[in-house]
Amino acid sequence: MKAVVINEFGGTDVLKIEEIERPVPAADEILVKVYASGINPVDRVVREGGNAVLRPYLKLPLILGWDASGVVEKMGSNVTNFKKGDEVYGVPNFPGNGSYAEYVAAKASQFALKPKSLSFNEAAAVPLTGLVAANSIFDLGKLKAGQRIFIQGASGSVGNFAVQFAKIKGAYVIGSASTDNQEFVKQLGADEVIDYKTESFEALLQDIDIVFEASSVRDNKERLKSISILKEGGIFISANVDFPFDETVEKAMEDKNVKGEFLAAQINHLSWLNQFTQWFNEGNVKVTLGNVYALEQVAEAHEESETGHVRGKFIVEVRKEN
Incomplete structure (x- = not known):
């Protein structure tokens, strides 16, 4: 088979x-005939040799790609919840052999039936970023209906799912985004959108239940501003596990009696993927695709995705849909 x-x-x-x-x-695995793979920021991090968190787990040679959609080709002897021909989506073993390949073997517990409402390309945009969003705001943040959540980086691949999921839950959602992405975040369902280029969120917000750092900005001074808008007993959640809290942030959280959480790893894969499938099929969540590339164009895809001027998930189309 071909693989990158x-x-x-x-x-x-x-x-x-x-x-x-x-x-x-x-x-305990399935073999998936891959139709599409998502491109995520972690792909670049791993390609370059990892960070302090990932480096100990990386072993060459390896295949990148931690979103996959495709068709079940074969099941391991203990797998009973899939059959050959099932259309599925999910997360390959990380950091093992990824989905920039014509086939991938991965744990069956990390895959679910693909939403019928989505193409393979659209489905490949969902698993990793959807799980990061859901694990962060629900599993760590315990978000409830009526709570106020501030999502930083609301137009990004993780943030845009977090906005939509939080609205489904019945939360009051405030997002931050650049000037160009204000309308996009409103269309996702945000109740308020703050332009981080022209507005200071710390001057506009207070008594927030949860702040979710879904942006790629790694700045502990910005985190201090986020802590200042939380209510006592609130929660600050970061997806940037490679960038720890410094002493000033730790002290600020202690002084205000707020909790700081990092999403160290994705959890509850199957239950969340099944939930996403239901939401998509009911029309409650939408996917925003960016550029689509062939397997042979993966280097170009990485270069373009690393410019930072990206809206929507970039996809590697491994094979065409019938």
């Missing part, structure tokens, strides 16, 4: 298409 393999860490030039053996699923 990296044999050394570095820039986009290390992304090489190779012919390799098709993986064999373990007893």
Whole structure:
């Protein structure tokens, strides 16, 4: 099978298409014939050699890609919840053999039936970012109806799902986004949108139950502003697990009696993916796609996604839908 393999860490030039053996699923795995794979910021981090959190787990050679949609080709001996031909989406084993490939073997518990309302390309945009959003605001933040949540980076791939999920839950949602993305975040359902280029959120907000740092900004001074708008007993959640709280942030949280949480790893894959499928099929959530690239264009896809001027999820289309 064809796969994008990296044999050394570095820039986009290390992304090489190779012919390799098709993986064999373990007893608890499924073999998925991949139609599409999502491109995530973590792909670049791993390609370059990882960060302090990821580095100990990385072993070359490896295949990137931690979103996949496709068709079940084969099941491991212990798998009973799928059959050959099922259309599925989910998260490959991380950081194992990823989905920039024609086939991927992954734990069956990390996949669910694909929403019928979504194409394979659209479905590949969902799993990792959807899980990060849901795990953060629900599993860590315990978001409830009527609570006020401030989502930083609301137009991004994680933030835009967080906005939509929080609205489904019945929360009052405030998002931050650039000037160009104000209308987009409103269309996602945000009750208020703050322009981070022209407005200071710390001067406009107070008594917030949850702040979710879904943006890629890594700045503890900004975190101090976020803590200042939380109500006593509130929660600050960050998806940037590689950027720890410094002493000033720790003290500010202690002084205000607020909790700080990092999403260290995705959890409850199957239950959340099944929930996403229901939401999509009911029309309660939408996917925003960015550019779509062929497997042979993956280096170009990485270069474009790293410019930062991106709305919607970039997709590697491994094979065309019938």
